Amino acid sequence: MILTQDQKSIQLAARDFARSRIAPNVREWEQNGGPPKTLYKEMGAIGLMGMTVDPAHGGSGLDFLSYAVAMEEISAVDGGISNMMSGSNSPVAAGVDAYGSKQQKDMILPKLCSGEWLGSFHLTEPHTGSDASAITTKAVRDGDEFILDGHKAFITGGESSDVAMIVAVTDPEAGKAGLSVFITPTDNPGYQIIGREAKLGHRTNDLCQVRFDAMRVPQSDLLGDEGRGLAIALSGLSIGRIAVAAQAVGGARQALRLAKEYAEIRDTFGKPIIEHQTIAFLLAEMATKVEVARQMYLHAATLQDTGLDSAAAASMAKLFASEVAEWVASKAIQIHGGAGFLEDHLVEKIYRDVRVYQIYEGTSEIQKLVISRHLDALEM
Numbered sequence: 001m002i003l004t005q006d007q008k009s010i011q012l013a014a015r016d017f018a019r020s021r022i023a024p025n026v027r028e029w030e031q032n033g034g035p036p037k038t039l040y041k042e043m044g045a046i047g048l049m050g051m052t053v054d055p056a057h058g059g060s061g062l063d064f065l066s067y068a069v070a071m072e073e074i075s076a077v078d079g080g081i082s083n084m085m086s087g088s089n090s091p092v093a094a095g096v097d098a099y100g101s102k103q104q105k106d107m108i109l110p111k112l113c114s115g116e117w118l119g120s121f122h123l124t125e126p127h128t129g130s131d132a133s134a135i136t137t138k139a140v141r142d143g144d145e146f147i148l149d150g151h152k153a154f155i156t157g158g159e160s161s162d163v164a165m166i167v168a169v170t171d172p173e174a175g176k177a178g179l180s181v182f183i184t185p186t187d188n189p190g191y192q193i194i195g196r197e198a199k200l201g202h203r204t205n206d207l208c209q210v211r212f213d214a215m216r217v218p219q220s221d222l223l224g225d226e227g228r229g230l231a232i233a234l235s236g237l238s239i240g241r242i243a244v245a246a247q248a249v250g251g252a253r254q255a256l257r258l259a260k261e262y263a264e265i266r267d268t269f270g271k272p273i274i275e276h277q278t279i280a281f282l283l284a285e286m287a288t289k290v291e292v293a294r295q296m297y298l299h300a301a302t303l304q305d306t307g308l309d310s311a312a313a314a315s316m317a318k319l320f321a322s323e324v325a326e327w328v329a330s331k332a333i334q335i336h337g338g339a340g341f342l343e344d345h346l347v348e349k350i351y352r353d354v355r356v357y358q359i360y361e362g363t364s365e366i367q368k369l370v371i372s373r374h375l376d377a378l379e380m
Contacts, residue, residue, distance in 0.1 A: 001295060001298040001299065001302065003065075003069065006066070007063075007065060007066050007069055010047075010062065010066045010069060010070055011069045011070065011072075011073060013046055013047075013070075014048060014069070014070040014073035014074055015073040015076075017042075017043070017046060017048070017073075017074075018073050018074050018076060018077040018078075019077060021039065021042060022035070022039075022074070022077045022078050022081060023077045023078075026077060026078050026204070026349075027343075029078075029081075029204045030080075030203045030204055030349070033203065033204070033206065034080070034081075034084075034160065034204045034205055034206060035081060035204060037118070037160065039081070040084065040085075040088070040115035040118060041114065041115040041116060042115070043085065043115050044113060044114040044115025044116070045114070045115070047060040047062075048070055048074070048085060049085065049088055049089065049093075049112060049113055049114065049115040050088075050089065050093050050109065050112055050113025050114075051066060051067040051070065051089055052064060052067055052089070052090070052093075052094055052097070053093050053094065053097045053109055053112075053113055054097055054109075057097065057105050057106070057109035057110060057113065058109055058110035058112075058113035058114060059093070059097065059109065059113045060113075063305045064239065064242070064301050064304045064305050065298065065301040065302060065304075065305055067089060067090075067243070067301075068242055068243060068245075068246040068297060068298070068301045069246070069298075071085065071086060071243050071246040071247055071250070072246040072247070072249050072250040072253070072294070072297075073250065074250070075246065075247035075248075075249075075250030075251055076250035076251065076253055076254040077250075077254070078204055078353070079201060079202050079204075079247060079250075079251055079350075079353030079354065079356075080201070080202035080203060080204030080205040080353070081204050081205065082247050082250065083156055083202055083205055083247070084118060084156065084157055084160075084204075084205045086240075086243050086244075086247070087118075087119055087120060087121055087156050087157055087161075088112055088115075088117075088118050088119040088157075088161075090236055090239050090240065090243065091121050091165060091233075091236040091239075091240065092112065092119030092120070092121060092163065092165045092183075093108075093109060093112040093113065093119060094236060094239065095165055095181070095183070095223060095232060095235075095236065096108050096109055096112070096165075096183055096223065097109060098235070099181075099223050099224035099228075099232055100183065100223060100224075101220070103220060104183060104220075104221075104223065108163055108183065111162070111163075112163070116162075117161075117162035117163055118157055118160055118161045118162055118163075119157070119161055119162070119163050119164070119165060120155055120156060120157040120158050120161035120163075120164050120165070120186070121155070121156075121164075121165045122137075122152040122155055122158075122164055122165060122166040122167060122210060123135070123152075123167045123233055124152060124153050124154045124155070125137065125150070125151060125152055125153055126151060126153045126209075129363075132167070132179075132230060132233055132234065133175070133176045133179070133230060135150075135167060135168070135169065135179070136150060136169065137149070137150025137151070137152065137166070137167070137168040137169065137212060138150060138168060138169050138170075138172070139168040139169065139170045139180060139182065139217075140170075141170070141219075142216075144218065144219045145216050145217065145218055145219060146168075146170070146182070146216070146217050146218075146219065146221075146222075147214055147215065147216055148166065148168055148182070148190065148212040148214075148215040148216075148217060149212055149213065149214060149215070150168060150211070150212050151194075151209065151210070151211050151212075152166075152209065152210045152211075152212075153209050153210075154197075154207060154209075154360075155207065155208045155209070155210050156202075156205055156206070156207055157205060157206060157208075158193060158196075158206060158207070158208030158209070158210045159193045159196060159206045159208050160205070160206050161186055162185060162186055162187075163183060163184065163185055163186060164182075164183070164184055164185075164186050164191065164210075165181060165182070165183050165223065166181065166182045166183075166184065166212070167179055167180075167181055167229050167230075167233050168180060168181075168182065168212075168229070170226055170227065170229075171226075171227060174227065176230050177227050177230075178227060179227070179229030179230045179233070180222060180223075180224075180226045180227060180228065180229040181222070181223040181224060181228070181229045181232045181233065182217055182221045182222060182223060183221055183223045184217045184221040188215050188216070188217065189215075190212055190213050190214055190215025190216060191210065191212065191215055192210065192211045192212075192213055193208050193209070193210060194208075194209050194210065194211045195208060195209035196208050197209070200352050200355060200356070201349070201351075201352030201353040201354070201355060201356060202353055202356060203352075237311075237314075237361070237362070238300070238304060238310045238311050238314040239304060239314075240361045241300075241314040241315060241317065241318040241361050241362065241367070242297055242300045242301050242304060242310070242314045242317060242318070243361075244318050244321075244322065244357050244360065244361045245293065245296065245297035245300070245314070245317035245318045245320075245321035245322070245357075246297050246301075246321075247357060248293065248318075248321035248322045248324070248325035248354060248357040249290060249293050249294045249297060249321050249325070251325050251329065251350050251353055251354040251357075252286075252289075252290045252293065252321070252324055252325040252328040252329065252354065253290050253294075254346075254350055255286075255325075255328050255329040255331075255332035255347055255350045255351070255354075256283070256286050256287060256290055256328055256332065258332060258336075258345070258346060258347050258350075259283065259286070259331070259332035259335040259336065259347065260274065260283055262335060262336050262339075262345075263279050263283065263335055266336075266337075273335070279335060282331060282334075282335065283335075286328045286331055286332075289324045289327070289328065290324065290328060292320070292324075293317070293320055293321035293324045293325075294321075296313070296316060296317040296320055296321065297317040297321060299313055299317070300313035300314045300316070300317045309377075311370060311374065312370065312371055312374035312377070312378065315362075315366075315367040315368075315370040315371050315374075316367070316371055318357075318361065318362070318367055319364055319367035319368065319371070321357070322354070322357035322358040322364065323358060323364060325354035325357055326351070326354055326355055326357075326358065329347065329350045329351040329354050330351060332347045332350070332351075333347050333348065333351060
């Protein structure tokens with residue numbers, strides 16, 4: 001797929017920002033648990049924090065393909081920062097843009113799009129991962145307020161975010177139709193961080209357990225209609241999975257680039273190892289898989305932009321790209337030899353960062369389940 005000139009410009013702007021502002025600091029920010037929040041204001045200033053949001057509310061008004069391409073560029077330098085960018089863009093900003101009231105859009109979107117605020121999405125609970133309908137966090141109506149009680153887990157940006165998009169049960173008797181979504185600031189006294197996780201990768205963002213302890217929110221914080229929570233939460237699944245595929249391609253591409261550069265300067269038996277057929281063929285296979293994964297997410301993003309069903313294509317892209325990313329990163333370490341096991345080289349960080357792409361936004365097993373349900377619609 002060939003990008004338009006506008007899409008190419010966005011790609012190059014994101015690439016330049018990632019390489020000039022993030023890359024020189026990434027090791028320090030990993031040690032510190034994340035970059036200064038001002039980094040996201042810088043990202044907002046160049047249009048990376050509200051990419052698909054209506055310009056009337058401070059967004060860039062771009063197509064989803066442009067967003068995915070930018071995600072690849074940021075992820076190529078750091079997965080954790082790309083994940084914060086992803087959460088604020090979609091589902092949070094995109095969700096408010098699609099379902100929010102005028103008051104919510106006016107209050108929240110300009111701050112998210114500028115990077116002044118960061119958003120977090122609260123769906124997963126300790127006992128529920130891919131089964132969104134099994135959540136137990138409750139929101140009980142009390143006059144013109146709701147009282148939220150519950151426990152969320154694996155929340156990216158749970159501590160650093162300024163606004164939370166929360167899925168909770170408002171009608172326990174209605175099953176899936178009893179879920180609702182709230183969009184509310186995190187400075188509420190009932191919003192409590194009860195744990196910040198130590199992670200294998202993505203160490204430049206916070207991953208938290210959050211408790212809602214008799215957390216009172218006004219009725220005006222309902223996002224969309226009461227009882228539409230599952231539909232709102234699931235509406236962004238394809239978008240999220242395409243974004244993860246783009247992140248995976250970014251990490252894989254960077255691992256490939258570093259492996260090639262190392263192979264060009266590492267000599268064995270009197271010549272650079274890239275001149276040994278074993279290494280050259282391995283790099284060729286790595287490059288082929290990375291390019292296939294890229295074309296898969298670009299295709300899925302195009303389907304999304306044109307309003308066609310992207311569910312199967314999104315799951316295929318995420319499944320393939322996430323597993324390719326781990327394989328490519330592993331092979332990049334192998335090409336580096338013992339040096340690849342050291343923090344002196346970035347391939348070890350990339351390997352740590354890409355592993356999670358097979359897990360969040362639906363595990364690889366869930367993607368296979370989704371694809372299997374679409375087999376009759378595929379051309380075979």
